[in-house]
Amino acid sequence: MRFVATADWQLGMAANFLEDDARPRFHQARLDAVRAIAAIAREHEAAFVVVGGDVFESNQLDRAIVARACEALAEFTVPVVLVPGNHDPLDAASLYDSAAFASRVPPHVRVLRDSEPVEVVPGVEVVGAPWFSKRPLTDLVAGAYGPLGPAPAGTTRVLVGHGAVSTLEPDQESAAVIDVPGLEAAIAEGRVHAAILGDRHSATEVATGIWYPGTPEVTARREVDPGHVLVVEVDESDRSVAVTRVRTGRWAFATIVADLLDEADVEELAATLAALPDKERTAAWIKASGSLSTRAKARLDQVLDEARDLFARLDHWWRHYDLAVVPEQAEFTGLGLTGFAEAAVGELVASARGDHEEAAVAQDALARLYQYTQALR
Template sequence: MAFRFLHTADWQIGKPFGNVPGDAGAELRSRRIATVGEIARLAAERNVDAVVVAGDAFDSNEVQDRTILRTLDALKSFSGRWIFLPGNHDAALAHSVWSRLRQMGPEDNIVIADRPQPIEGWEGRAVILPAPLTRRRESLDQTEWFDMAATPQGAIRIGLAHGSVANRLPGAAEASNEIPDDRARTAGLAYLALGDWHGSLQIAQRTWYSGTPETDRHRANRSGFVHIVEIDGPDAPERVEVVPTSHYQWRQLEAEMLDGTCNAGLDALAELEAEAARRVVSLTLRGGISLAERYQLGIELEKWRNRFHHLDVEDAGLFEEPTDDDLDALDSSGFVRLAVERLKVQAASDADPQAAAARVALRMMYVDHMNGGPR
């Protein structure tokens, strides 16, 4: 009889999102728990036999008790077994989020897999072999014991681990808590459920990262999914359905100003207009722009900040190129005009260490002018 389970990881409940201030950051934190609730409902709808969480359910062992209790509440829609593996963020220390969770008296269907021993059940159809982390970085391979683990004949062997697969690392991953790339073969696993890499990825034979179910950074790594896995028998191939779960959509944009206008930057943002309230956007601007266009850009960016969930703008590579119209608008004659001309020359000089300050001064003078200040 087939064994069907949901594979997820890297919830990182309690992640602070310090770079997203105010209500927007608070909503990102709350949403991670709400997404766990969605996972519970999905597990119930699909009638899975278990949900396996391959590490880093919590962002740290210091999360508040209130956060733990809210997470437990989010699990209630699925009454089947939840298998939680301690990862590097929530390692099974003597005093950890898991020791505190146990003291709260969780439901019987919540299993904390903090010991390297088989987890049996499901009428002998499957056995889960966990490799918990007891510290943030382990020097030894925690999955080695899988190879010799005794399991009932005919049971589907499923490994559960958190770390980096040797020789198969994605380019941006760290080589920590290393796992051999042939562990599924040597241990006779039908599926090795991994956490640590935040994107959905088959990294080796029968070896999968599910990624984080709620995207949490600007990276093109196919995040925001869970896996529904079905296996017919110990030697049968896995059938993996990658199911989208992320509410927020993180996008990273770059725009080069080539014609002195702000059109390129605004056009890039306009492409994300659909479902703008769910967008977390990082926009990098480069190139030259007139003072009038820079002023207009500021107005338009503020509008987009109010529409997106969060907008972060990096404009260190954007510089002002004042036009004659810009200078005329500031002052047509006299001392101010002379000062503006000098600032313009200084701002355009690559060798002048005060060039950046000159550009800022020109911008401030123009903004003051447009806002009706003294001219």
């Protein structure tokens, strides 16, 4: 028995960190990923698809986003099971109860609203652990498998939930953390045969038979290898689980580490940026350290200004930005400055060598001045 496991679509994600012109492309990519999952299900002859929470970014979305999501869901030719997560819980404002969703959702799409086993295809039951609020006070997954006895003979049972697990969650005191040993015991006892979880955006094997599919399209720069779905095969003779990752993501969030000490280092960074593919679908953050002359800093600013026209976003990762500019008075000789202008440059040079807040402003002003004077030549 084969099925596709996915989670964390987060359709309607605001993506405020992207440039204005890039956001529509990012929104569309998330819908395209849903259509790609439908194609993967067909290609691999999957019996059904499960989505482990956070189908939508929130319960407060424009109806046009919901309508487009339902259009994408209509392309599936097998049952699709949605389990609400922390972004789209089954609370009083649930999007799943809205007219926008209820009037358009295709008949082969089912939202699980409790933990009763549901036969999605003959011989297969899905048990959901939906969220009813953004901050549950119990392990919802344990609440789902707890009342279950062993699956009936000839029946494969898949549990679908959402949330952090005890083996990876740093907050061990949280009552909502999913207890991995307890879930492993439920699998060993045959109460469930496989568990698919949402919330972690990187495809991760938690334990035998327990998987995070990750997000099908990247959402944050800290994610490790996002952009996949899982094709899961459960052997009907011994209930062993085999998983294959299939690539769906087309966007990339990159972190570039640059140690900048001279103009050659700046040119190396320029070459690194130029070599990145699909710039219109790439957001990049630069971890910069080192010390540059005003001339080299002016070249760096030029490189970044030109690259920003191509990337969905390009910026310094300011928490990891430790780049000093050490201007020399000689860099500004021969500009023909006299009187007040010459004195002002001297003051900027002196200020730029300091370690106070005004130093960065002075360094940037000198770099811009250097760029301007070079452009006039």
